Amino acid sequence: MSHAQSASEPHDLASPPASRRPHVVIVGAGFGGLTAAQRLAGAPVDVTVIDRRNYHLFQPLLYQVATAGLSPAQIAMPIRSVLRDAANVRVLMGRVSGVDVAGRTVHTDGHDVGYDYLILATGARHSYFGHDDWEQYAPGLKKIDDATAIRRRILTAFEAAETERDPAVRRRLLNFIIIGAGPTGVELAGAIAELARRALARDFRQIDPRAARIVLVEAGSRVLSAFPEALSERAYTSLQRLGVEVRLGVPVTAVDAEGVVVGSERIASATVIWAAGVRASSAAKWLKADADRAGRIRVQPDLSVPGHDNVFVIGDTALALDPAGNPYPGLAPVAKQQGAYVADLLRARVTGRAAVRPFVYRDWGAMATIGRNHAVAHLFSRYRFSGLFAWLLWGLVHIMFLAGFRNRLIVLMDWTWSYVTFQSGARLITGGSNSD
Amino acid sequence: MSHAQSASEPHDLASPPASRRPHVVIVGAGFGGLTAAQRLAGAPVDVTVIDRRNYHLFQPLLYQVATAGLSPAQIAMPIRSVLRDAANVRVLMGRVSGVDVAGRTVHTDGHDVGYDYLILATGARHSYFGHDDWEQYAPGLKKIDDATAIRRRILTAFEAAETERDPAVRRRLLNFIIIGAGPTGVELAGAIAELARRALARDFRQIDPRAARIVLVEAGSRVLSAFPEALSERAYTSLQRLGVEVRLGVPVTAVDAEGVVVGSERIASATVIWAAGVRASSAAKWLKADADRAGRIRVQPDLSVPGHDNVFVIGDTALALDPAGNPYPGLAPVAKQQGAYVADLLRARVTGRAAVRPFVYRDWGAMATIGRNHAVAHLFSRYRFSGLFAWLLWGLVHIMFLAGFRNRLIVLMDWTWSYVTFQSGARLITGGSNSD
Incomplete structure (x- = not known):
């Protein structure tokens, strides 16, 4: 493969890499994309990371922003700062609109960027399973702006209830419904309750x-269905x-401005949050891939797209x-391991070393927290913990993985403070209709 | 004056205070209103604080949010939390639309609130001196949403410059213009430079x-014109x-999408910030007052409105x-002392004690910071400091006055961290057109 043209000339980006080294373009700086970029630092390639935002978001703690426990800046790091010392990596803030596989070019708003190797790490958004009209009433939680919008809804509901005369309306304002009892739904329900x-x-x-009243609705038969049954039961008890x-085993059949219909029961609510399903980004459309x-x-065992080994x-x-x-x-660990795997594979390929083995995920475990002092953890597919020890472990692991030491320290302090005082730190109603 | 009806019945707010005690309504929970409310805790009155936001904002540090140094939640405290222990004080989130002085009623969106005594502490907004069309190009800095919008503009300008090919456009993106060299303008210019x-x-x-290129434009003849001339000169040197x-002594004659015209010179800029003037809230219209x-x-020496001693x-x-x-x-200290003065006056009046003397402001001093290690301070109308000592004093005083111990500690930590690392903590581009 000739790296020369595609890496340096044909794309329309100001001052493209001047070298003749292979050009790796990474789209998306979530856990997968950022790990790949970090792992390619110092490799004999030029790397361009494209993201439509200027920060990497530590999504596992996003629910704490939505429930006023943490501030957005505490769980986000400017991508440029994270990659500052990687001299062969540059960062481009822009929105990708398509990929020209034949021409080896990524189209963004404003620029075309040529590539020799392309890594798509564009994540997922909510899925409303064909009910897209539900989104306006039941926002999901994937972005910082989602989190501050949900925080605004929750806090505004209490404010409105305080001055509301009609008991039925007040009741509705104090009903909070979370749809979906995976980790995000369980953590949200616990945090709102606290x-x-x-x-x-x-x-x-x-x-x-x-x-x-905080209601957690799940169509399946148990909460945290990805965990062993014993841990689901522990989580259920902690939530209660x-x-x-x-509410287990009941599907949501309607969501509107007044509330939701769960099975055959209507529950009035001003605050409904969607944590039930996700849908992958548009990357399949860009590639016209299966x-x-x-x-x-659908990717090959080496995570490449069939027919496009780059x-x-x-x-x-x-x-x-x-x-x-x-x-x-x-899961975040899957994405991170995949990012590291592809970076290693590319490093091997450009240096002519032996082929890398197929990707295999090494499962260290999964955890979810259910309020103060309670969490469940399933480690190395073998060990099961719940309660205080699992909760401390959860805190430790999340602090460790927070990108950037500064955030770690401040989040640890905020948590300790909240734990001791029972207060929460970021109870601001900003944006929205109250912004002027 | 009869307290009975107005305090308990005629107003349309759910569950009005059940007592027969005088009802004090405070509109606005800035420095003045919040101080008055805190000072009335435990007094033989019922107090209602009305604010359209759910938080008190520590405005002196707002420029640090605009320049990505601090997070919004670090300089804001929920009003309810601040007044939690004041059992005779309640908080109402709502927007005041008018006052019926004859009927002793405050109109808000949704409720009418009767009062025996009314304290209006509704602050000020920017004034564009008749050029309201400039606001869209040159936002001012009074609210949290202003600060995050300015932060978004500044950071987006650097991101856009990174990918811009046209040198003229890139130049324009890297020109930052601040209009007005009072404390806010000087502090903003210094923070953007750093x-x-x-x-x-x-x-x-x-x-x-x-x-x-950071340009600070001032129509007057010196920066920080409220300070003694020697300190203005020190500040000028620090800025340079x-x-x-x-640019001193040159008025801004035009502001548009391309930049500003200063005197006869056009400076192209994508980021213009307005720090030139303020205008009081609409309270005069509500009261039809002079x-x-x-x-x-115009208020009486006891801060009451002529003709309305309540x-x-x-x-x-x-x-x-x-x-x-x-x-x-x-200034914040003036507002705080006025809040305390009116609270004391009302306490004396309802308990039948002697009349309070006219309000006199006790001037402890004023300070402004100009980047790392530099500030100017004018204390007790006598002492003048500049440089490192003034800067340390500035930090100490601002930490001390930050409402709430938790914020104090975290801001102190953030500042120390930034000082040691030269980094800033809250570099997020959120909201706006990049939000989805």
């Missing part, structure tokens, strides 16, 4: 925030202890299969 | 952020040392005169 029962408890005069109503119903691109797909946008033929789940 | 020269310096590949171009050109209500105006909305007949400036 916000209502503790942080807000003494702040109001007309209402008692502790009377808020926090005062969360858990994808499953959730939009994930195009790789990783993370939530990839449908990669484990040795038993089951798809890997959409 | 952001460009230090925090961003190594993050880009195609541009050198240190080449950014930071690489800020200061106001000056800036909208400030209506008080404090802070930036009040035109109060010192013993020499000069208006007090729109």
